[in-house]
Amino acid sequence: MAKARLRIAALYPEQLNIYADRGNIAVLESRCRWRSIESHVTAVGLGETIDPERFDLIYLGGGQDDDQRRCAADLLEHKRSGLIAAAANGAVLLGICGGYQLFGHWYELADERIEGVGILNVETVRGKGPRLIGNVAVETSLPGASPRAVLAGFENHGGRTRLIGGGAPLGRVIKGNGNDGVSGEEGCRDGNVIGTYLHGPLLPANCWFADWLIATAIGASAELAPLDDALELAAHKAACAAAGVNG
Amino acid sequence: MNSLRLALASFAARAAGALLRLAGSGGTSAPGKILLALAPKAIAQRSAALERGCAVISATNGKTTTSAIAAQIMQRDGAALVHNRAGANMAGGIAAALNDQHGDFGLFEVDEFWLAMLVDELRPRSVLMANLFRDQLDRYGELDEINARWSKVAISPAVGQIVLNADDPLIASLGSDVDAALYYGIEDETVGSEHAQHATEQACCPICAEQFSYSRYFVGHLGHYYCAKGHPGRPKVEVSASEIATSGLGSSSFTLNIGGRSYRAELAMPGLYNVYNALAAAALANSLGVSDEAIIAGIAAASPAFGRAESLSVGGRESSIILIKNPAGTNEVLRTLTSDRASRDLLIVLNDQIADGRDISWIWDADFEQLADSGRPITCSGSRAVELGLRLKYAGVDPELIRVEADLREALAAALDGGGERLVVLPTYTAMLEVRELLVSRGAAEGSFG
Known part of the structure; x- marks a missing residue:
């Protein structure tokens, strides 16, 4: 195997970082470092474009409404074509919370519609009901991962997201609300493009998923060296327990 | 009519407060809620x-x-x-x-x-x-x-x-x-x-x-x-x-x-x-x-408010309780802590009750990296002790120095055994209430608070 490396783009780290998105990046970096996989994080901010050849994993977090509005406009103007090309190259694209919504086709607020990148077949509407807030556990089925592996995290979103045009969910809700609180679906996945409402942050609570992302981004044949994950597995169990599920 | 209504409501609220105190409940807002239910304009009046x-x-x-x-x-x-x-x-x-x-x-x-x-x-x-x-x-x-x-x-x-x-x-x-x-x-x-x-x-x-x-x-x-x-x-x-x-x-x-x-x-x-x-x-x-x-x-x-940077003496040792609840405040507390030269035993307690915030993601926004080189054991406790321990691991604290003990009584005993000059406890809100009670029962004179 060629010397493995993971090149991460963190989009708008100054604007879209509301639910400790930094923790997700820290986990990816550390778990690469501990395996002697070279990793490099590049912050890509407002006005900058994305060179699809330069990144294996592209991360988009969530933010306050105003910040999200600014970043949505910037995504369309400067980054949309780069994101589409990166996805076509097989790069992993991970959008969390607001980032998930922006990967979809649009986000409808009371009197406006924010256009998304449209690389996931979802639409989001700001519902009249209360924000969907709480611990959540989701059962997934990802190629190469354990069948029915559980993702645990915390959700906090006003938007209701719906799969459209044949979009497939990331997983099925065991406890919590998920996309809209009624469909039983959580997140969306199309190949290596993934969106989810789960933070907590997501990857510290689900190290198996962090490793799945790393392996997928590096290349399908990558076998990751095992790590001492006692604390990570205990944290996963605790996050599952907080949602009321045995991890 | 209005003042009669207020007087009656006020009496009912005070009576409820007295009953709650008799029953040993510390509820400070329940009598107020009764007052407002009976006389909605009570605050304005x-x-x-x-x-x-x-x-x-x-x-x-x-x-x-x-x-x-x-x-x-x-x-x-x-x-x-x-x-x-x-x-x-x-x-x-x-x-x-x-x-x-x-x-x-x-x-x-x-x-x-x-x-x-x-x-x-x-x-x-x-x-x-x-x-x-x-x-x-x-x-x-x-x-x-x-x-x-x-x-x-x-x-x-x-x-x-x-x-x-x-x-x-x-x-x-x-x-x-x-x-x-x-x-x-x-x-x-x-x-x-x-x-x-x-x-x-x-x-x-x-x-x-x-x-x-x-x-x-x-x-x-x-x-x-x-x-x-x-x-x-x-x-x-x-x-x-x-x-x-x-x-x-x-x-x-x-x-x-x-x-x-x-x-x-x-x-x-x-x-x-x-x-x-x-x-x-x-x-x-x-x-x-x-x-x-x-x-x-x-x-x-002015002396520190309840639970916010209190000093007390436990078994002859200087101890501090400093409330943490969000990244900005925690960063400042950690900055103050690392500027202090005394050797200390650190106990951090993370609960996730409503008063603490159910969402614990904020610990990943706080700069626990400041503790990476402290070289002394750090005890993690509370209902989300494990996630706190994990946070410290990814902050660069040597895993050998991270002790995870969800039970607060055990965690406190372990931290007190550390042998440093001073015990510092960083609890979230509900954890602060528990820590205080435990320390008092361990013989910290209550008069020494503040």
Whole structure:
């Protein structure tokens, strides 16, 4: 195997970082470092474009409404074509919370519609009901991962997201609300493009998923060296327990 | 009819309070809720009867400590206070304080979400809006929402004067359409940093929507900021702190400037965040016409509020309890801690009850990296002890030095066995209550608190 490396783009780290998105990046970096996989994080901010050849994993977090509005406009103007090309190259694209919504086709607020990148077949509407807030556990089925592996995290979103045009969910809700609180679906996945409402942050609570992302981004044949994950597995169990599920 | 109704409701609430106390419940807001159910206008009526009026304090960080300092100042000005001391800061707690206490001046810390509703009832002479940090987002939704509510407070005809932190751009902009806002801030650039910490909010110029640039960051996004396009930035301050000396875990001092007058102020609380609290209390008092002498004396007399940086003696050893609840505050506590040279045993307790915040993601925004080189064991406890331990591991703390013990009694015993000169406990809110009780039962004389 060629010397493995993971090149991460963190989009708008100054604007879209509301639910400790930094923790997700820290986990990816550390778990690469501990395996002697070279990793490099590049912050890509407002006005900058994305060179699809330069990144294996592209991360988009969530933010306050105003910040999200600014970043949505910037995504369309400067980054949309780069994101589409990166996805076509097989790069992993991970959008969390607001980032998930922006990967979809649009986000409808009371009197406006924010256009998304449209690389996931979802639409989001700001519902009249209360924000969907709480611990959540989701059962997934990802190629190469354990069948029915559980993702645990915390959700906090006003938007209701719906799969459209044949979009497939990331997983099925065991406890919590998920996309809209009624469909039983959580997140969306199309190949290596993934969106989810789960933070907590997501990857510290689900190290198996962090490793799945790393392996997928590096290349399908990558076998990751095992790590001492006692604390990570205990944290996963605790996050599952907080949602009321045995991890 | 109205006053009869209020009198009967008031009696019922007091009776309920007495019953609750007999039953051993510490509930400080339940009697207030009863009062409000029976007499919905009780807060407005009781508040209007206060001879010297009232003042209101709100912030995401430090409102209990700021209120405690302001209380000391107002007492030195001769006020007989009606004050929600226990931090019961929603309608029920304020109604209970108004019902149970007799005085001529009301001093109320108010929950940030309740502020707009309560100022309409209280009609305060001054409202202090001290800061807006990302805090308890799972309860309230996003910061923008609170900011929108506070904008209404700033221009409310029910409010006499607003007192604003000039160093918080989210707060300072609340005064842009108000003639008589009183601003305060820190002037001493030597205590700040040129770089933002990780948990820093981004604030934009309200005119051109460009992000503000900073020449200095003090605490989180509080600092000296300006618009790169030349639009108005940080407003001029009337009350300020300069020549600040923060000395480890014990205390701090600074020069307090009010108008053109300067005084040395001594504060028995550590850290820059407490200088902000004292400064806020001083500015509020100044807006109420309190003398400079009473302000300086009140700051000197203030002791840490319940659970916020208390010192106590456990088995002959100096111990500190310092509340942590969000990234900005935690970063400051860690900064103060690592500047202290004494060897210490550290116990961090993370709970996830509603009062702590159900969402624990914030620990990943706090700079626990500051502990990476401490070289001493760190004990993690609370209902989310494991996640806290994991956070420390990814912050670069040697896994061998991370002890995870969910049971608080066991964790405390382990930390006390560490043999350092001092025990430092960093609990979230409900954990703080538990730690306090345990320490008292272990023989920390309760008189030694504060």
